[in-house]
Amino acid sequence: MSDFSLYDFHPGLERLEIVDLGAADDPKWPPAYKPLMRAGRARVTGFEPDLVACLALSSKYKPPHRFFPVCAGDGRPARFHTTTYTQTSSLLEPNTPLLKLFHALHELTTPVSDAEVKTVRLDDAIAPDDDVDYLKLDVQGSELTVLQGGERVLGGAVALQIEVSFAELYRGQPLFADVDAYLRKQGFWLHLFPGLDPVTMNPFRTGGRQVLWTDVVYTRHPQELDALSEAKLWKLALVLHDIYRSYDFAHACLAEIDRRAGDRTQAERYRARLEQA
Numbered sequence: 562m563s564d565f566s567l568y569d570f571h572p573g574l575e576r577l578e579i580v581d582l583g584a585a586d587d588p589k590w591p592p593a594y595k596p597l598m599r600a601g602r603a604r605v606t607g608f609e610p611d612l613v614a615c616l617a618l619s620s621k622y623k624p625p626h627r628f629f630p631v632c633a634g635d636g637r638p639a640r641f642h643t644t645t646y647t648q649t650s651s652l653l654e655p656n657t658p659l660l661k662l663f664h665a666l667h668e669l670t671t672p673v674s675d676a677e678v679k680t681v682r683l684d685d686a687i688a689p690d691d692d693v694d695y696l697k698l699d700v701q702g703s704e705l706t707v708l709q710g711g712e713r714v715l716g717g718a719v720a721l722q723i724e725v726s727f728a729e730l731y732r733g734q735p736l737f738a739d740v741d742a743y744l745r746k747q748g749f750w751l752h753l754f755p756g757l758d759p760v761t762m763n764p765f766r767t768g769g770r771q772v773l774w775t776d777v778v779y780t781r782h783p784q785e786l787d788a789l790s791e792a793k794l795w796k797l798a799l800v801l802h803d804i805y806r807s808y809d810f811a812h813a814c815l816a817e818i819d820r821r822a823g824d825r826t827q828a829e830r831y832r833a834r835l836e837q838a
Contacts, residue, residue, distance in 0.1 A: 563838045567802045568602050577603040582633050583699035585614040585648055593804050608633050611647050633707045634680025641678040645671045651701035653731035664761045683711025694796045696721040702734030719781050719797035726774040749779040786817040794818050
């Protein structure tokens with residue numbers, strides 16, 4: 562594992578601009594970008610529909626970070642379903658019969674109340690002059706709707722981490738195949754699964770092998786790096802190196818920068834630094 566940040570390698574690198582949808586703080590599952598945030602090397606614009614959680618984020622993380630009690634969606638009114646565990650609340654109704662098959666899932670997703678809310682399209686929530694580099698989405702089944710309402714923002718991003726489902730945990734939710742097909746059409750490449758956490762069918766409590774959902778990391782396609790500006794190549798290399806430890810892919814980004822400059826300075830220096838580490 563590398564013991565240096567790409568900011569150490571390239572001190573002139575601008576901070577990473579991050580948009581986090583479903584930004585509620587959960588110490589059990591901190592966002593992958595958290596170390597960059599702590600180091601002052603990233604600015605987070607977060608959207609969290611739960612007002613209490615949003616205020617807690619604003620209190621904990623001071624400017625330049627900013628958080629808004631906004632429910633991202635298609636811009637139309639919708640019903641928001643609050644559940645026993647706040648972070649499983651959703652614009653979609655929990656699929657209770659399916660969830661009851663598995664240990665502890667129904668208990669975390671039991672509907673408590675629902676209310677009409679105004680949703681906001683991502684492209685309307687982010688100012689046109691805000692150049693977003695990286696997105697994280699965890700919006701309990703509404704990921705595809707949010708992406709479709711944020712194509713301008715998505716068009717400037719070099720990577721994203723998104724929660725996807727392999728089963729209909731919420732009624733009518735698009736599944737992994739739908740999200741994957743959409744993102745590929747937008748020029749993204751499935752890079753990695755950070756981790757698969759299986760669940761267990763009742764009446765057992767442990768030992769299950771069923772995977773119902775996971776996070777997926779998408780990046781710009783490695784064969785289309787020539788379409789990125791030099792600034793975005795550096796940002797993609799930063800995400801790959803600092804957040805995901807994908808050193809080979811980060812090296813490919815620097816090699817593309819060198820190709821344009823007609824030398825091999827950055828890629829060779831980077832590889833040498835990795836070997837030293």
